[in-house]
Amino acid sequence: MTLLEKDQKYIWHPYTQHKTAALPVVIKSGNGALLYDIDGKEYIDAIASWWVNPFGHSNKFIADAIYKQLTTLEHVLFGGFTHEPAIQVSEQLLAMMPSNQQKVFFSDNGSTAVEVAIKVAFQYFFNQNQKKTTLIAFEDAFHGDTFAAMAASGISFYTQAFAEMFLDVIRIPVPVKGKEQESYDSLQKVIDTYEVSAFIFEPLVLGAAGMVMYEPEALDKLMEICKKNNVLTIADEVMTGFGKTGKTFACDYLQNQPDMMCVSKALTGGTIPMAITTFTQEVFYAFYSDDINKALFHGHTFTANPTGCAAALASFELLQTDEIQNNIQHINQRHLQFQEKIKGHSKVLTTRVLGVIFALEIQSAEDEQYYGNMRNKLYNFFIDNGVVLRPVGNTVYILPPYIMTDSQLDKIYKTIEDAIEHVSS
Numbered sequence: 524m525t526l527l528e529k530d531q532k533y534i535w536h537p538y539t540q541h542k543t544a545a546l547p548v549v550i551k552s553g554n555g556a557l558l559y560d561i562d563g564k565e566y567i568d569a570i571a572s573w574w575v576n577p578f579g580h581s582n583k584f585i586a587d588a589i590y591k592q593l594t595t596l597e598h599v600l601f602g603g604f605t606h607e608p609a610i611q612v613s614e615q616l617l618a619m620m621p622s623n624q625q626k627v628f629f630s631d632n633g634s635t636a637v638e639v640a641i642k643v644a645f646q647y648f649f650n651q652n653q654k655k656t657t658l659i660a661f662e663d664a665f666h667g668d669t670f671a672a673m674a675a676s677g678i679s680f681y682t683q684a685f686a687e688m689f690l691d692v693i694r695i696p697v698p699v700k701g702k703e704q705e706s707y708d709s710l711q712k713v714i715d716t717y718e719v720s721a722f723i724f725e726p727l728v729l730g731a732a733g734m735v736m737y738e739p740e741a742l743d744k745l746m747e748i749c750k751k752n753n754v755l756t757i758a759d760e761v762m763t764g765f766g767k768t769g770k771t772f773a774c775d776y777l778q779n780q781p782d783m784m785c786v787s788k789a790l791t792g793g794t795i796p797m798a799i800t801t802f803t804q805e806v807f808y809a810f811y812s813d814d815i816n817k818a819l820f821h822g823h824t825f826t827a828n829p830t831g832c833a834a835a836l837a838s839f840e841l842l843q844t845d846e847i848q849n850n851i852q853h854i855n856q857r858h859l860q861f862q863e864k865i866k867g868h869s870k871v872l873t874t875r876v877l878g879v880i881f882a883l884e885i886q887s888a889e890d891e892q893y894y895g896n897m898r899n900k901l902y903n904f905f906i907d908n909g910v911v912l913r914p915v916g917n918t919v920y921i922l923p924p925y926i927m928t929d930s931q932l933d934k935i936y937k938t939i940e941d942a943i944e945h946v947s948s
């Protein structure tokens with residue numbers, strides 16, 4: 524049997540209808556922004572493998588840090604024990620974050636980071652004898668696939684089977700241009716009507732919705748409404764964190780600071796699964812008590828895995844180099860130039876750029892489904908041409924690793940231009 528035949532025999536892939544899906548590409552190795560399949564064909568990873576990989580595949584600096592840690596202390600339980608890599612990650616991460624973030628809770632992935640934040644939001648009020656059990660989230664939000672994270676997510680056509688079992692979540696419109704007031708009014712109304720514990724949001728960019736963007740001023744306004752009404756704010760920076768928006772965190776564009784933040788993707792440079800939820804001291808104090816029942820009884824077996832922490836520390840170091848910071852600004856400039864060039868194209872509806880994120884919407888005859896016809900045609904065209912891009916409906920976005928070269932970017936832009944002609948002809 525070939526590898527692909529064995530794959531099909533044994534493996535159930537994520538987000539895949541196995542009866543109708545195209546066969547996966549068998550990847551053998553990666554180097555920088557490039558991936559190689561078992562036949563030696565090269566692919567440019569234009570979306571940093573689902574937004575996790577800022578410093579390139581098989582990065583030697585991070586690999587060395589991981590090897591060193593693996594051969595010193597690969598893992599130790601985090602209940603009753605601690606270790607220097609976790610302590611350093613906490614100290615350094617908090618130093619990079621908005622100044623009100625003071626406590627770190629480790630978990631395994633973006634969904635668990637969100638799950639922890641949502642549980643903390645509910646228990647924060649429970650511990651103070653207040654019953655606040657409603658959550659507010661954006662329409663079209665994506666916060667992950669575990670139960671609470673899925674309930675908070677607004678992209679719901681794949682979660683119908685569970686719709687009756689969700690937490691109480693009320694949705695408000697994303698304050699995109701022209702919809703700001705509607706969004707503010709809606710938030711105020713929900714807060715006035717329900718007992719709301721928290722508002723969870725993807726700051727400035729809704730990734731899975733197709734890189735939908737809105738302005739910092741609008742989010743500041745929403746956060747002010749929450750503050751005035753004793754509603755906790757949760758910034759889900761799982762996608763936006765670690766430089767994607769041009770600043771270390773999307774929250775760095777804001778006047779206000781959230782009560783909690785979730786990070787994961789890119790935390791370890793795309794190597795080892797790990798996530799962190801951070802909190803203000805005030806949130807932590809709601810759990811700090813002589814009463815054991817007020818503690819947060821949540822944990823995962825691999826909490827604060829030392830090897831993951833070593834990878835995170837190496838990633839922080841790379842992120843803060845002048846070279847990487849300059850690359851981020853350079854990619855942003857290149858995106859803005861490409862935007863100028865392409866935005867007048869008769870088949871292009873809208874374009875958006877923030878930091879290293881570029882998105883464009885292609886005109887389509889039908890109302891495009893998330894995994895619809897045009898999307899599949901585009902996806903296959905990109906793969907055939909050696910570029911990894913995963914369009915969302917009729918939106919094509921680029922989110923490259925920061926080490927991407929100019930010629931690789933040129934090829935991505937050119938392939939997108941060709942794809943627009945291809946799908947609309």
Ligand SMILES: *Cc1c(COP(=O)(O)O)cnc(C)c1O
Nearest residue numbers: 632633634665666667730761762
């Ligand atoms: C990807 C993502 C998640 C979920 O992360 P997983 O690691 O896939 O569980 C949560 N929130 C946002 C904003 C994301 O982009």
